[in-house]
Amino acid sequence: MTPVTMAESGGQEKARWITTVIMSSALQSHEISESLQSQHHRVRYSDSVENGSMIFSLSGIAFLLADTQDLFKTGGELFLGRTEKFINIHRNSFLLLSAALHGPKEWDLMFRIQKSSHCPGTEAMEAARAASEGSGAWRAPAPAPHG
Template sequence: MTTKTQQPIPWKTTIIASSSLQNHDVVRSLSRQQHRIRFSDSVESGAFIFPSSGTAFLVVYLDELPENITETGLFENIKTFTQVHRNSFLLLCAPFIGKRELDILSDIQQRFFGSNLKVLPVRNNVDIIKGMLTISKVTSKPHVDSIRDRLSMARAHIIERSPVWKMLKDVKLG
């Protein structure tokens, strides 16, 4: 949506965050963007929930994990997170991607293959915020309806103008 001067109206939403994140830089940045932050002790540590879109994000900083990640309970936390949240995203934050980071990413993808978990590697807090807000915005009403309508119109336009579709129609009629 735009105003008369064609500037986009900023999107603001309510976010439920783990109480463990009260003094976190990501929370401060989201608050500065005028999103409403609600803290809850019942939300997994490191998690953000966007009720308007039904998405949940679990942020894991790889540089804070010990060498042997199986001892941290990370996989159990992720499993619980995916069982609680139907539309779940894991944001793996690493300032650079080296062998260790790729091994952890690979382990997580293998363990949760076929689940509802989507894994997104990010480099910093700016990427975390951008990723969460982009995904949440496009999956919330009315944005999801608008995107669905535009995709439907694009599909109709392609079918209407495509020489391949015209040829298939001619073959079907003949």
């Protein structure tokens, strides 16, 4: 990261950081890409990184961006595999999951992602899910019979 000094403001000097971000080519016209560029970060696009990924190369922090509606169209199970692979490659990684609505399908998807990825916070997610069950806002599917 490169420190850049901005003009003095109110007698205090502010510093901001500029870094190189490697992004999936699919995010080239995404608002996040535009925002990073407007902040003068160096944005590089690559077809060889996971679709929807954003990697801050110097810190090693990686983000995987996904929209729930796209996941429902393409199949959640395929995405779970991609997420697992992403986590194994980028140990300091985060999933940014956007949803226009947080209904039963979206809660179930988030829970399945956390459960399959052995992510911290699964217990908190289960508690939120259980709380919404009690309010009638969310209904869990019946467990599959064993046999």
